[in-house]
Amino acid sequence: MRRATFAVLATAAGLILLLSFKPHDVASADRPPAAIAPATAPSAQDGSVASGSDSGSSGGDSGTRAGGSGSSSGGSGSSTGSRTVTGDAVDTRWGPVQVRITVAGGQITAVDAVVVPDANPRDREINSVAVPILTQEALAAQSARIDTVSGATYTSEGYTGSLQSALDKAGL
């Protein structure tokens, strides 16, 4: 379990490297470093950084300023049996990256980026901080624990049977 957790942590960090930097990686043949340093793992797993299939170039902004996000969500596990594991910050050429996963009942319930490179000063203009990096499993509506749904405007008829409708009902 312990080893597996670190493997996941490494994978999560690798994913963040992959997903976070893909837009910036276009001009360079380099792959994002797979340097992962789980908090107390004796040896880092491979970050399993796959090459992205992102096509097209991003609009630049390959900023390198590092910045800790001020107050990302939550502390350690609040509910019974859940715990969080935070990896060491990994220095990349874009700045430090640090992830934290929450595990409950043998399942990852959250993967959060504790520190992400703060490429654009304008990113800070929006008053928000958390950047959870969710796993595919967590993306399923239920396990992602979403509060609401944004989607192309539905008609009154389209609302019926929508995910939002289900959420409204569940909350009533």
Place this chain on the structure above:
Amino acid sequence: MRHVERVMGTVFSFDLRHEPSEELHAALRGAVALLHQVDAVFSTYRVDSPVSRLGRGEITLAECPREVAEVLALCEEAAAVSVGYFTGAPGGRLDPSGVVKGWAVERASALLRAAGATRHCVNGGGDVRVSGEPEPGRPWRVGVADPCRPGELATVVSGRDLAVATSGTAERGPHILNPHTGAPATGLVSVTVVAETLTRADAMATAAFAMGAAARDWAERQPGLEAFAVAPSGATWWTGGFLRYGLVEPAQVPKPML
């Protein structure tokens, strides 16, 4: 406290993370009344609404309720920053709908906040404004519907005090026109915009959708605005700063092993 209201041809969901109180019930009633009032003034489906009459030249702007001028100014602003991809007169007919819903939700959200409901979410037909956080220490999580796979999510936007608007063809087909060609926009299947206010996010999502693929570079240049889009091929792209709020390209995320 939850409330669902059908108005403006769609459904508005209110989610107030507070203990019910008479004050908050009153604020909620006020917010709902506001939406109906906005609909009465701005609906282009009501032939007798001030905006319909203004569009037909039966009355002047000065004769309209004051907020009509405010909304038309917002339309002009949106048109300017989007290089004409947003328009308050699609097809040449006065129709500020592209701004009205987001603006109305923004006003409803402000009204709730002023009444002390600092932790709430207002969802107007898929366009979302969140305030504060749903519970201490946790951000709101706004799932973005996958336009290609009904019931699934393309990404999740997470944060506090922000707005998330999505434009796309999934629900109503190709209904957004490219103002520069007059033809339905088909360059994207869906685009989601994150900004500080829904007034802005809603209008810019509409504009970005009309832009199609060009929206990517355009969105990167807009301060305080992030975007995530799904192309007709199913490929997705996002602006650099989007990763501060949301994430994920599910197909590329390996299943965790535990």
